[in-house]
Amino acid sequence: MIRINENYLKLKASYLFSDIAKRVNAFTAANPDKPVIRLGIGDVTEPLPQACLEAFHAGVDEMAARATFKGYGPEQGYAFLREAIAKHDFQARGCAIAADEIFVSDGSKCDCGNIQEIFATEGIQLAIPDPVYPVYVDTNVMAGRTGANLDGRYKGITYLDSTPANGYVPAVPATASDLIYLCFPNNPTGAVATREQLAAWVAYAKANKAIILFDAAYEAFIQNPDIPHSIYEIPGADECAIEFRSFSKNAGFTGTRCAFTVVPKKLQAFDAAGNAHAVHPLWNRRHTTKFNGVSYPVQKAAAAVYTEAGQAQTKALVAFYMANAKLIKDTMTGLGYSCIGGDNAPYIWINTGTDSWAFFDKLLNEAQVVCTPGAGFGSCGEGHVRISAFNSRENVEKALARITAVLKK
Ligand code: MLT
Numbered sequence: 237m238i239r240i241n242e243n244y245l246k247l248k249a250s251y252l253f254s255d256i257a258k259r260v261n262a263f264t265a266a267n268p269d270k271p272v273i274r275l276g277i278g279d280v281t282e283p284l285p286q287a288c289l290e291a292f293h294a295g296v297d298e299m300a301a302r303a304t305f306k307g308y309g310p311e312q313g314y315a316f317l318r319e320a321i322a323k324h325d326f327q328a329r330g331c332a333i334a335a336d337e338i339f340v341s342d343g344s345k346c347d348c349g350n351i352q353e354i355f356a357t358e359g360i361q362l363a364i365p366d367p368v369y370p371v372y373v374d375t376n377v378m379a380g381r382t383g384a385n386l387d388g389r390y391k392g393i394t395y396l397d398s399t400p401a402n403g404y405v406p407a408v409p410a411t412a413s414d415l416i417y418l419c420f421p422n423n424p425t426g427a428v429a430t431r432e433q434l435a436a437w438v439a440y441a442k443a444n445k446a447i448i449l450f451d452a453a454y455e456a457f458i459q460n461p462d463i464p465h466s467i468y469e470i471p472g473a474d475e476c477a478i479e480f481r482s483f484s485k486n487a488g489f490t491g492t493r494c495a496f497t498v499v500p501k502k503l504q505a506f507d508a509a510g511n512a513h514a515v516h517p518l519w520n521r522r523h524t525t526k527f528n529g530v531s532y533p534v535q536k537a538a539a540a541v542y543t544e545a546g547q548a549q550t551k552a553l554v555a556f557y558m559a560n561a562k563l564i565k566d567t568m569t570g571l572g573y574s575c576i577g578g579d580n581a582p583y584i585w586i587n588t589g590t591d592s593w594a595f596f597d598k599l600l601n602e603a604q605v606v607c608t609p610g611a612g613f614g615s616c617g618e619g620h621v622r623i624s625a626f627n628s629r630e631n632v633e634k635a636l637a638r639i640t641a642v643l644k645k
Contacts, residue, residue, distance in 0.1 A: 238319025243380045246390070252370050252612040253277045259557045259597075261605055267604075273516035273635040275564075276606035278423070278582065278624045280488045281631075282556060284537070285549035288487055291540035295533030306532040311524045313496065317535045319498060325481065331468035337500050337516065339523050340538075342493040342530050344453045344482040348417075349375040350526075351449060351497070352477060354518040355505065357381055357413055363394040363413035365406055367424050367613030367620070369451065371375040372417040376554050388615045397426055397616050400587060404576055405429050409441035415442060417466075421458060424622040425585040426577015428463045435469050441476040447505060447515070448477040453495075456486035456554050458580045474500035478515070485626075487541050487550050487580065494538040557582050560632045561625035567636045568623070571643050582625040585610070595621050603638035 242441050250258075252509030256276050264272055284292070284402075298304035312318065318335040326333035341347050349371045353554040364372050367390075373390065376382055383391030394413055396406035418437060420429040429437075441448045443504040450467040458465055467473045483489035499519045504512040540546045565578035570588050578584040589594045592609035599605045599621075608624070625632070 238536050240505055241378065241380075243378050243382075246377050246382065246384055247374055248385075248510075250439075252608070253375070255612070256606065256608065259600065261601055263604075269471045270604050272600070272604045272606060273627065273638075274332045274606045275627055275632070276608045276622075278458060278485065278626050280485060280490050280557075282488055282553060283493065284555060285541070285546055285565050287540040287543050287549055288537040288544035291531050292492075295536035297535075299533065309529045309532055309535070310475045311527055311529045312336075312520070313541075314532070314535050315531065317539045318496075320539050321481075323332065324542045324547075326466060326468060326498070328369055329465060329469055332474065333466075333468055333498055333500065337498055339497045339499065339519065340530055340535060341423045341495050341497060341527065343484070344451065344480045344495040344497075345371055347497045348372060348449060348451055348480050348494060350522070351519070352376055352379055352381070352415070354515065355447075356421075356508075356521055360394065360414040360551040361394060361412060363396055363409060365396040365398050365417065365419070365422075366512035366615060367398060367610060367617035368417065369398075369419060369423045370447070372451075372611065373614075375497055383644065395614070395616075398422070398427065399616055400574070403427065404585065405433055407433075408424055408436055412444045412446075413440075414444065414446045414542075417451070418446045419446055419453075421454040421581035422577070422583075423454065424608065424610070424617065426579075426581035426583040427585070428458065428460070428580045431462070431464050431470065431639045434467060434473075436465055438467070438473050438476060442472060445506065446476065447503065447592055448473070450477050452479055453482040454485055454583075455481065456550065457558060457582050459558065460580055462602055463580060464572075468498070468500075474486055475502050475504070476517075478503065483538050486506045486554055487538070487546075488553060489534075489538070492537065495536050525644050557625045560627065560629065563632055563636060564623050564625060567640060577622075578625070584623045584625070586621050586623065587619060588621055589619050592621055598642065599639060603635070605639055 318338045322335040398404040404425040455465040472586045482495040503515040507602040592611040596609040608622040610620030
């Protein structure tokens with residue numbers, strides 16, 4: 237008799253963004269004459285930067301000629317891309333990250349969901365923020381690292397509450413942890429962590445022989461020059477942290493698919509007997525066994541981000557979405573809501589003080605605008621909604637006019 241992985245039964249029936257899509261689809265089916273504007277899921281709307289597009293086309297053309305055709309590439313990514321990443325994203329910021337510490341992949345969601353496989357399923361303490369990108373929690377539930385979900389929280393997780401009281405940046409817990417998830421600029425709150433705050437996490441991880449899984453998918457949106465873009469800007473982080481990065485949001489690759497994960501060679505984790513093992517070969521083993529690399533034209537397109545033209549064009553793309561973020565934040569603040577995010581992140585986290593699904597339904601039904609209910613990101617998300625800056629200017633302006641008309645009533 238084939239049996240299921242019963243850990244899946246502990247999960248909520250469907251993924252947050254699938255739940256939202258269902259409600260939105262039901263609304264549009266019932267109201268075909270009321271066009272909906274989507275400021276829910278953080279999906280980009282603007283075309284790929286010209287430099288990426290040209291490199292993408294050139295990559296496709298190379299596949300058309302025997303002399304330049306490529307079959308399987310290196311699973312970890314082509315050297316041209318890994319070297320460009322190491323140089324521009326890390327070495328230029330003083331981080332000693334080498335090209336062979338970078339693993340190119342088809343997405344940060346997959347990487348931050350898969351990474352937990354190389355760690356023990358029993359006997360490790362998880363520390364996960366609340367609210368949080370649901371992938372971190374759900375993949376650990378699937379792997380059996382948690383108990384049941386009681387009142388919205390899984391047993392076995394140390395929740396790091398991000399609330400108005402701590403400016404939505406949790407401090408290190410008083411108890412020990414082994415595997416710590418952090419995301420800055422934060423999804424969903426848009427909060428950023430200062431150098432001092434990150435340094436406290438690095439010190440905590442080192443003291444606990446723990447590993448930080450640092451999701452920096454939104455680093456390109458940081459405007460404040462004092463905010464670190466990488467955890468490796470903190471001395472010693474290469475001994476205790478893995479970092480996830482993505483081309484999805486800075487270069488519009490959500491549909492093109494390219495991301496990368498940094499696993500420093502100095503990083504160690506331990507077996508049951510307490511012997512230290514390098515983590516890099518474990519992730520390399522997992523990656524090469526289960527993944528055959530990102531397609532060549534896509535990697536060419538991603539590498540174009542690092543050309544002079546690519547840098548200017550991705551900067552302009554980020555500035556475009558950040559101007560949307562400012563409009564959203566100014567409007568919601570003007571309506572009397574306390575908001576964070578939107579200054580160094582494409583998300584605005586709005587403290588509505590009301591049931592977040594009810595607020596979501598109100599905006600959907602009365603303004604035909606989709607946001608994301610905070611409760612979907614965890615219990616501390618209750619009383620909040622997230623509005624995403626990823627849309628055209630026209631749609632953002634239209635959505636804000638409709639929201640204003642509804643909320644001013
Ligand atoms: C979000 O809306 O939280 C993001 O789009 C999720 C993701 O990048 O997978």
